[in-house]
Amino acid sequence: MPKNASNDRKLVVLEAAQFQALLRALQDGGYSTVAPTLKEGAIVYDEVATVDELPVGKTDEHAGGSYRLKTRKDKAVFGYVVGPHSWKKFLHPPTLRLWQVRRNGNGLEFVHTQEQPPKYAFIGVRPCELSAMQIQDKVFMAGEFADPIYQGRRENAFIVAVNCSQAGGTCFCVSMKTGPKAQSGFDLCLTEVVEKKSHFFVVEIGSDRGAALLQDVPHSEATPEHLQKASAAVEQAASQMGKTLDVSDVKDLLYRNAESPHWEDVARRCLGCANCTMVCPTCFCTTVEEVTDLTGGNAERWRKWDSCFTSDFSYVHGGSIRTSSSARYRHWLTHKLAAWDDQFGSSGCVGCGRCITWCPVGIDITAEVQTIRSSETSKPK
Ligand code: SF4
Numbered sequence: 500m501p502k503n504a505s506n507d508r509k510l511v512v513l514e515a516a517q518f519q520a521l522l523r524a525l526q527d528g529g530y531s532t533v534a535p536t537l538k539e540g541a542i543v544y545d546e547v548a549t550v551d552e553l554p555v556g557k558t559d560e561h562a563g564g565s566y567r568l569k570t571r572k573d574k575a576v577f578g579y580v581v582g583p584h585s586w587k588k589f590l591h592p593p594t595l596r597l598w599q600v601r602r603n604g605n606g607l608e609f610v611h612t613q614e615q616p617p618k619y620a621f622i623g624v625r626p627c628e629l630s631a632m633q634i635q636d637k638v639f640m641a642g643e644f645a646d647p648i649y650q651g652r653r654e655n656a657f658i659v660a661v662n663c664s665q666a667g668g669t670c671f672c673v674s675m676k677t678g679p680k681a682q683s684g685f686d687l688c689l690t691e692v693v694e695k696k697s698h699f700f701v702v703e704i705g706s707d708r709g710a711a712l713l714q715d716v717p718h719s720e721a722t723p724e725h726l727q728k729a730s731a732a733v734e735q736a737a738s739q740m741g742k743t744l745d746v747s748d749v750k751d752l753l754y755r756n757a758e759s760p761h762w763e764d765v766a767r768r769c770l771g772c773a774n775c776t777m778v779c780p781t782c783f784c785t786t787v788e789e790v791t792d793l794t795g796g797n798a799e800r801w802r803k804w805d806s807c808f809t810s811d812f813s814y815v816h817g818g819s820i821r822t823s824s825s826a827r828y829r830h831w832l833t834h835k836l837a838a839w840d841d842q843f844g845s846s847g848c849v850g851c852g853r854c855i856t857w858c859p860v861g862i863d864i865t866a867e868v869q870t871i872r873s874s875e876t877s878k879p880k
Pocket residue numbers: 775778779780781782835847848849850851852853854855864
């Protein structure tokens with residue numbers, strides 16, 4: 500886990516030409532370097548060896564139900580926002596074998612899954628995604644029982660965050676106070692500045708581990724001019740938010756509107772595909788399945804990501820609790836923006852916009868809340 504220094508963090512400059520040296524230093528330190536990369540027409544997170552595997556010179560356009568990659572006019576390394584993946588796929592794997600039982604003569608041999616946690620260096624973690632990790636930390640590690648798989652991977656992870664210098668069409672981190680500048684939870688945080696004749700990163704050192712790593716990476720002191728350019732880049736992102744969400748009183752607003760007719764309106768559009776929960780960096784629900792082989796010699800229990808958008812998810816002894824699409828959408832949205840606060844002391848939404856971009860019919864959490872809010876003010880007194 501990154502150990503952040505005081506607010507008085509040191510800032511240095513890394514020339515873009517030295518970015519590979521940062522990757523190499525992490526790899527030499529035993530980390531698998533995971534970063535944005537291009538696959539199947541989207542920017543996803545995967546293991547990379549060199550900077551050439553990042554989406555250099557690419558950008559993305561987001562709208563409700565729409566995602567398009569474009570080529571930039573410059574060679575920005577991080578000139579896009581977030582794609583369909585989030586870092587939870589590495590910390591909270593989509594499928595995981597929990598245990599296995601094998602026939603052994605006349606007895607059974609029980610094998611519990613215990614892993615040597617991988618050492619990941621996450622490169623390009625956006626401020627909203629750092630907030631999402633901090634939310635999942637509460638879910639998986641803060642209670643009486645910690646998830647050992649998540650905890651091992653999280654404690655090993657080296658975090659290279661990237662402040663946003665542009666916002667996507669579905670981003671609303673400013674409303675959720677999670678971006679576009681990272682405040683804590685990183686080892687190093689980069690702000691990229693791309694100009695005609697220069698291309699550099701201002702690097703904020705967030706932990707002793709980050710400072711130690713930089714000793715192996717050529718860098719220089721940041722000047723006031725470097726810092727001013729980095730601040731201007733982040734301010735530009737803040738001024739470009741694609742969406743806003745009015746969160747004032749949102750918990751009570753949603754609790755007051757549990758019977759709003761608007762939930763039926765959403766249900767008429769919702770396909771129940773569960774995309775919104777799969778792409779969300781804070782959603783954490785799982786199911787378990789048991790499987791056997793055909794000989795009966797081996798049985799396994801697997802944990803898999805699940806979604807509150809399926810009727811099976813709320814099946815309890817004889818029936819589902821949430822039998823309609825309206826009940827399922829109401830549950831999801833009310834959990835994210837209201838009940839999450841009761842459970843974990845914060846919102847369950849970080850404003851990344853993925854659930855809007857990747858909803859095939861463009862259902863928009865910000866617009867649905869606004870419609871409910873407006874319905875109260877338009878009610879006859
Ligand atoms: S609810 Fe939507 S906008 Fe909020 S964190 Fe999840 S995917 Fe991102």
